[in-house]
Amino acid sequence: MNRKGFTMVELLGTVVILGILMTFGMITFFGQRDRSAKKAYNLIHEGAAQGAENYFMDVPGDSTVTIDQLVDQEYMEPAIDPWDKEGKCIGEVEKILEDENKKHDDAIDLYYFKVQVKCAHGCTCLIYPKKTPCECVGTYRG
Secondary structure, three states: OOOOOOOHHHHHHHHHHHHHHHHHHHHHHHHHHHHHHHHHHHHHHHHHHHHHHHHHHHOOOOOEEEHHHHHHOOOOOOOEOOOOOOOEOEEEEEEEEOOHHHOOOOOHHHEEEEEEEEEOOEEEEEEEOOOEEOOOOHHHOO
């Protein structure tokens, strides 16, 4: 007797193998998406820190600046939310003096910057130039 086609066991085995391959593919895809979003958040922080440094050199009397101000005054590009691609991120940068004894000197390298960014999925906070994490406070808390 000459049978053509696949048995149920062969079809089931093929479906199981395809399911396993799809699972690994999805894990890789979502992991890559998370890593890309983290890199985008880091770029927003770096852009805000660099823009704020330039802003504070131009306006040395200020101690805080919002991301909206930095964008409006063209110190940085708009901060687009890496998760939904349509929303914008808000936040602020605070200029903090490293050593109170050197307060009379207005050199920008005596300061560090606390950068808080709030997007759709919460708030992130980093202190520059060391890029150490900090806690989001005030209206920017997630």
